[in-house]
Amino acid sequence: GDICEPDFIKRLFETEKIDIVLHFAAQTHVDLSFWRTLEFTYVNVYGTNVLVAAAHEANVEKFVYVSTDEVYGGSTDEEFDESSPKRPTNPYASSKAAAECSVQSYWERYQFPVVITRSSNVYGPHQYPEKVIPKFISLLQQNRKCCIHGSGLQRRNFLYAADVVEAFLTVLKEGKPGEIYNIGTNFEMSIAQLAKELIHLIKKTSSESEMECWMDYVKDRPTNDLRYPMNSEKMHNLGWKPKVPWKEGIKKTIEWYKENFHNWKNTEKALEPFPVTEPFAQLSGP
Secondary structure (H helix, E strand, O other): OOOOOHHHHHHHHHHOOOOEEEEOOOOOOHHHHOOOHHHHHHHHHHHHHHHHHHHHHOOOOEEEEEEEHHHHOOOOOOOEOOOOOOOOOOHHHHHHHHHHHHHHHHHHHHOOOEEEEEEOEEEOOOOOOOOHHHHHHHHHHOOOOEEEEOOOOOEEEEEEHHHHHHHHHHHHHHOOOOOEEEEOOOOEEEHHHHHHHHHHHHHOOOOHHHHHHOEEEEOOOOOOOOOOOEOOHHHHHOOOOOOOOHHHHHHHHHHHHHHHHHHOOOOOHHHOOOOOOOOOOOOOOO
């Protein structure tokens, strides 16, 4: 089913004994959001409204909305905490920020037990190769260059998937209704440095000149925030901290793509520097 289908979602809550909702369903690829703004708004905002309304009607015990650090907008020095204002700079982040407002309103109006999480970039096995880490790994394993937007100096915080799972389990158990939690990591790396790390691990070279041969700088996306530094002390107080070191997580991720990339379907388009996409056709609503 689809979260944008109210009849299906309503029937789901009526027929299944659902007590907790963990809402991950979304369009999430920032690059694509510039070309498919309407689709991102439709799925991320309208779909979330459909789901939270049905969950409220069904009186579920907890509704966790999975948002993103990108709702804060970029920063070069200011560290964001949960009370920082939302200043999204791309259509994906804007849609997530709008959906957050809808979810939060159910707490303000009905005291419906919603919790919002905002996490750093997640990586690990099984991630679709449109995202930067699996994209670079897949390109290098096919003897193709990493395509780097703009200067490559944009920095991102990378959090291993298993650590994020532990964070959500912590939120499900300890998270307080009406609260927002940053799920972040202090591990930060520029996109150019990320490419060099992967080139070193996959192509077995430490030569700066050889590394440059595997890097292809392309035009930047319309907006590309420099950093998303977050303070996650609130999550630490619930008993969660990231545990998987970068070297361990990236090794497991590279190994998985080496063995499993061929199982993905229609991945060639995902490996292009920019999305290859057809215009979005408006889905029929109620």
